[in-house]
Amino acid sequence: MMKSKSFVFETNFDKLETSLLRIFEAMKMQEVLKKEKRILLKPNLTTNLPYPVTTDPKFVKQIIEIIRNFSDLEIIICEGSGGCDTKRAFEELGYEEISKEFGVKLVDLNKEERVKLRNERALKLKEVWLPKILFSGYLISLPIPKEHSSALFTCALKNQFGIYLSKKAIKEYDKEKFEREEILVVKEIFEKGWNKGELHSIGVHESIFDLNLYRKPDAVICDGRIGVKGHELGGEEFKIGRIFSSFDPVAIDSYLASIFGIDWKRIKYLVYSNSILGKAENFEVKKV
Secondary structure, three states: OOOOOOEEEEEEOOOHHHHHHHHHHHHOHHHHHOOOOEEEEEEOOOOOOOOOOOOOHHHHHHHHHHHHOOOOOEEEEEEOOOOOOHHHHHHHOOHHHHHHHHOOEEEEHHHOOEEEEEOOOOOOOOEEEEEHHHHOOEEEEEOOOEEEOOOEEEOOOHHHHHHOOOHHHEEEEOHHHHHHHOOEOEEEEOOOOOOOOHHHHHOHHHHHHHHHHHOOOOEEEEEEEEEEEOOOOOOEEEEEEEEEEEOOHHHHHHHHHHHOOOOHHHOHHHHHHEOOOEOOOOOEEEEO
């Protein structure tokens, strides 16, 4: 059982800069990031549809500006889109401009070097190939809160689907590197289909738990100005008007779900995660 206290920070939205500054101060992020060598920002770019289906590039840009004011750490924006080529999502959603303006690297997780990991505590994914880069820095998840047709609700924990790649989606890989170093580098992906679709047959809720068991985010900053109700890819906008953050992805997901009127106990991946990956209850909400 987890004994440490979990907090969720929330602030009313006025402007991106001032709202996010309050969040950064509440989390003491300047002090936290002093110990790190690299920052990995993981937006939700599941496809090339614009905000609020995917993470607003303006939100990400403001976070980078704030970090740049106190740190010269390397910043990488990383994602593995499921419904389109990741490069297309970066280009069409405005992330290429951010990369050029701030000199930050864009990384397609679908084509990054993958290493094989094993964990007997996993519910389904006892063995999995995950991008090596995920373990090289401080991972900050930047999700959008949405109702979800398969998971019921998606925010921080479900955002980790982007680190996975279905075996059947791989069209070509570096065979020599795989045989020599046991490192999987995908060269080409089949364009048709959802390249995370394998997880739906394995079990969506179990897969969410498992992926976070291997690599959960170190921190979450959630753009809660607007959420999405009805369907994750084309539902109705749900105005919340707040920014949320936490070092506990389970707590922030549980709290956001409650704002959507969903009891966390109805969401199986939160039930699996509670007291193991974080706290779905008995956390403290701090308004800043």
